[in-house]
Amino acid sequence: MKESLGANTLVYPTPVWVIGTYNDDGSANAMTAAWGGICCSKPPCLAVSLREATLSHGNIKRNGAFTVHIGTEKLIAETDYFGISTGRVTDKLADTGLKAEKSDMVNAPLLNEFPLILECRLKQIVEIGLHTQFIGEIMDVKADKDILGEKDLPDVELLRPLVFSPVLRHYHGIGELVGQAFNIGKKFKNKD
Amino acid sequence: MKESLGANTLVYPTPVWVIGTYNDDGSANAMTAAWGGICCSKPPCLAVSLREATLSHGNIKRNGAFTVHIGTEKLIAETDYFGISTGRVTDKLADTGLKAEKSDMVNAPLLNEFPLILECRLKQIVEIGLHTQFIGEIMDVKADKDILGEKDLPDVELLRPLVFSPVLRHYHGIGELVGQAFNIGKKFKNKD
Secondary structure, eight states, X not given: OOEEOOSOOOOSOBOOEEEEEEOTTSOEEEEEEOSEXXXXXXXXXXXXXXXXXXXXXXXXXXXXXXXXXXXXXXXXXXXXXXXXXXXXXXXXXXXXXXXXXXXXXXXXXXXXXXXXXXXXXXXEEEEOSSEEEEEEEEEEEEEOGGGBOGGGOBOHHHHOBOEEETTTTEEEEEEEEEEETTTGGGGGTTOO | OOEEOOSOOOOSOBOOXXXXXXXXXXXXXXXXXXXXXXXXXXTTEEEEEEETTSHHHHHHHHHSEEEEEEOBSTTHHHHHHHHHSOTTTSOHHHHHTXXXXXXXXXXXXXXXXXXXXXXXXXXXXXXXXXXXXXXXEEEEEEEOGGGBOGGGOBOHHHHOBOEEETTTTEEEEEEEEEEETTTGGGGGTTOO
16 A cells, blocks of 8 residues: 655656856856756757746746756756756856856857756747746757767766755765666567 | 757656556556656656557546656556557556556546656646646655655655666666755855
C-alpha cells in the first residue's frame, strides 16, 4: 500500500540549468532553472519553464533565443547563486566573477566557464499556469574538450552535472554507471 | 576554446520514466521515455514527449491520462525493456511479470512495483516535430514508505532513480549529496 503525497512536483531526477539571456540594455543575465528537459529529437529541442515575473522570461520573448549551461559540481555555488538572486537588483555575473561572450549561433550569451552549453533559438511558447514553457531548438552544443569521452561525446562522469531534488532542494552528483540502455532489458525478450 | 558538437540532444541529466497507459482493449501498456521534465509548479505539471508511432501516444490522447513511474536501479532491466519492446507485438507487462492496478485518480494503470508514481491528467498537447509533447497535471504522487526520508518526502538516495545520458545511452545512478540548493550560493550575496 502506497502513501499519497498529494499533487506535487516530486519528479526525479531534474536538471539544473543556467539560462543565459540578454537584458534590454544588452548586458548578460543568468538564471537557474530546474523545470525543463528534452522535448523533441527532430528538430532537437529542449523545454524550460520560467515564471513571468523573471527577467529571463521577458528576455527570451524579446530576443527569441537563450543558452543553457549545464550546472556542475565545480560551479555549484555560482549555479545556485543564479537561482537565488535577481538581475533586477544586481549584476549576477559581476557578483560571481564569471564573464559572458556572445554566442556566434544565437542572440544570447555564453558563460564559457561552464563546460557544456546548448545554444537555442526560441521555437514555441506554451502558457501552462504559473510557468511559461519556452521550447528552444538546439542549434549547437559547445563543450570543453576535457569533458569529452567515448566517441568524443560528453562523459557525465567528467562533466559531473548537478541533479536536483525538488521540494527538499538537494543537489546530488552523478553516481556510477549502472547499465547500458537499449540493452540491459533484452533479457526479457524472446522468452518463449 | 570549446568544441562544437552540432545540433544534438546532449542534455544532462535526463530522467528515465515509465509511462503507463491503457490500450483500447483495456489492457495496460508501459513505455519508457527520457524526453521529459517538470514544466509548471501551479498547477503542478510535467511534460513527456513521445513519437506518434508509439502505442502510448494514441493511448494518452484517447484516455486523457497517464502515469509516470520513476525508473530505478532495482528495476533497471524492466525499465529498459519497456523502452526497447512494443506493446503492438508483445504484452510487455506479462514478459516482465509486473502487474498493473487501476489508479483511483486517473484512467491509467499503476505498476506498484515501482516505488514512486505520478498520476497525471492530460492538460495540453504540443506538436513539436518528430515528438508530441504531452503536458499532464499531476493529480497525486504515490510512494512506497521505504523510500521516504526527511519530512516524509522521497529521498533520492533511497529511491535510487536512474539518470540517462542521451546518445551514449548510459544509465547512471544517483551520486552523493553535494549541496543544499537556495543556500550554497549565498556566499556571493552582499559582497560589498
